[in-house]
Amino acid sequence: MRGSSTRGLGQGAFMEQVQECRARGYLLSSKKIGSGAFSKVYLARATRERIQHNPRLASDLPGKRHALVAIKIVSIASAPAEFSHKFLPREISSLNATYKHLNVVQLYETYQNSQRSYLVLELAARGDLLEHINAASARRRHPGLEEEEARGLFWQLNILLDDRGFLKLSDFGFASRVRPKSSLLSTFCGSVAYTAPEILMSRKYDGEQADLWSLGVVLYAMVSGKLPFKERQPDRMLRLMRRGPSFRPGLSPGLVGSG
Template sequence: MQGSSRQKLDQRTFRAQVLECRDKGYLLSSKKIGSGAFSKVYLAYATQERIQHNPRLASDLRGKRHTMVAIKIISTAKVPVEFSRKFLPREISSLHATYKHLNVVQLYETYQGSQRCYLVLELADGGDLLQHINAMSARRCCPGLEEKEARRLFRQLVSAVAHCHNSGVVHRDLKCENILLDERGFLKLTDFGFASQLGLKNSLLSTFCGSMAYTAPEILMSKKYSGEQADLWSLGVILYAMVTGKLPFKEHQPHRMILLMRRGPAFPPGLSPECQDLIQALLQLCPRARLGLQQVATHRWMLPAAHMLFRISTAPAESVVASREDSAPPRPLQQLRPLQHQETPKNGSGQVPAPLKACPRQAAGSARPGIRSIAVTNLPPGATFALSHVHHQERAGALPGQLRAGEWIERRPDKPFIP
């Protein structure tokens, strides 16, 4: 009896959503393509009348063969007050700030219903990067993507993150599940629910959020952190996942995760030294020792198309990201070091992890042999409100034998954030 009542309530809710979408010029389908703690995402169709009255929608759909969009529906009646007042506006603001870029999901418009908020988004129906890695691993009978395919996607991801940082937005939840693919094979960065816009120069963040498997060590150690440098760590984890089919560090407890991070990632046989070097240069325990986005773009594993990375935006006059450091001198690329078998603890695969490079950074004359010494400085540290009373809860989930999603660090509604 209780199940029947619940089903009837869901049907009434969906009918109300259909009517509210139709009033705005969208035909909501029953196909659910995503869901979150307080939201659901449905496939929908834009009417011709709506397309004519929405310049963003008309511009984006002009090059496509369909009128489909994704509509994210947030139940404002059920979400915590802190979420509706702070985090939802931040997500919308971040999507507006990062419009328009080929590799960032586009926000066409938002509107408010009686008990719901609607975000009309660009459709990317090719699945997420996690699904793509698992599908290609099964097809190849070998874990991970081929380096050529990983390079193609990683270039687009770096371009998207560079555009966000250049627009004053740090994502803070970069992971394979938040990276979508469209029908043309383009990568689309999505889910800006934990995003923060940069504030005062050199100010730091303190929110403990994201997914543990992708979270930078300084966040796990409860230190204040630069959002941009934390995003760089996540990029290293994603690249490792792309080329190996697994996550570099997997633990349920933060202190044990930090021990694995100190040992560094272990690489399978056959992975190119250049790719290993780029991953190690991103997975630096010291935030300032990580390669900046400009250095990532000019890394020899990324060549020869690195010069196009920061011009992939469809917005006019997109400039190259000029990176800066607060007080430190420019730093060249770090030395390429072959894997060495030392007397250090082994991971489950039996391989000896490569140690993390020490902080602070190397001197200016210690560039990698065989790689051009490119002296560029890091991006400015991110900033946002310092938040407290953060509670995290761990949850793992994936099929055995596949790349597993990270433990998710979640906010509890009964523990509000206090700026």
Template sequence: VKGSARRKPGQRNFMEQVRECRDNGYLLSSRKMGSGAFSKVYLAYATRERMQHNAKLASDLRGKHHAMVAIKIISTAEAPGHLNVVGRGPDPTYRNSQHSYLVLELAARGDLLEHINWVSERRCSPGLDEEEARRLFWQLVSAVAHCHSSGIVHRDLECENILLDDRGLLELTDFGFASHLGLKSLLLSTFCGSVACTAPDILMSKYNGEQADLWSLGIIRYAMVTGKLPFKERQTHRMLHLMHHGPTFGPGMSPVPGPDPIRGLLQLRPCARLGLQQVARWLAPRRPS
């Protein structure tokens, strides 16, 4: 009968999320900005009432001359383990029994994946040029080093979780799977992140969070300079097979002398991976001889 057809489950779910966001002071748009295995990111607008109750949010948005934010909606019913949200954004996280909502800063230049694709199209060559890749990777390594020095492991490092502002500065975001470690020797077991950027030790369920982050840094560095991911496979056992054989490298991938940080980070044995200090030394500007 006309008008009596039920909405599809996905539509009903989205409308519930719209209502949930509205109740918390945000107008959720239908523009999807990204998605992951357990989450989706939408463009949203902070209401005037919300900004009146959050001075920091109002100040941030006034400086940007708009009221737009990004809201990441994570399905807590589907995500493995529990989410320990320690990330920062312009407003606190809110949640219900089904979803967690992370209010994130809207980056002027989008995320790193979008930037790599955009630059690749303009250059008619995949990936970023070495100078830009080196500059951005230096910022990323510095951000991860700051997290690790504070006892925080990210566990979901990927290009989509790295934002660029209007000055081209990098900001690490989305700490939905982050964990605060009291003991550096503690092994974790919760599966986190996307398979394409996840360390083999996470796929095998026992891992050190800091060492797992190092592997993901190698994946991101590879994506920066080649415009693609080194390993791409949906099934875990096939992904582990690809990882065992290692990434392939085209000619001229690492024009700077010295140990290649990609090879050093993408080591199957976690303890064999380059440490952040070693990577930082490789990235440090070299004085002319």
């Protein structure tokens, strides 16, 4: 438990979390596999007793042939009230609503105290899609994935990879319910690199159209091994978008046309 992943947290606070997880039937490791503004995700193992008493674990883990899970620990104490009262419940509700969906990370259970909220999640064993692209690029000594693999992943279109190679959606804190076609959104969320230009310009936007833009960025990254536009400042990003992306030689005409 003395790994570098726990240094920033503080040994005492981390051990509290270890004990709280153990009391619920989970053995929390010091391996951090993700983080957000108010949360950290650690690798953990469900005990045999916990699996037996949790129907979702009992249904899912035997097929995976392991007892590993990911535990997302949200710091309620440091998060704004809006996050704890609005966005976190929205994420939990969305995950419960999509339980058993092949391409959504499964939520096994939640528990909390006055300081922290715990989400016990399905482990996406192969990690982040971008990590997979980078690793494949290094093996091939060529940027990006083969088009055939990119096509298969894009058809599933999510961000994480499980141990069987299925993509998994996660993090539904800013998810919006389906609205009438005429409804526009105004929430700015996500990374600038994947954000549609109308959002960067602080305009109200069509959620489906903005998602399509983000999907295009993901597809470009899959086959090119890099992002089409890379800037931190929205105004600079908009200038790059106006110029348009560049494509490496050798890509099929259909793929370049879709971009």
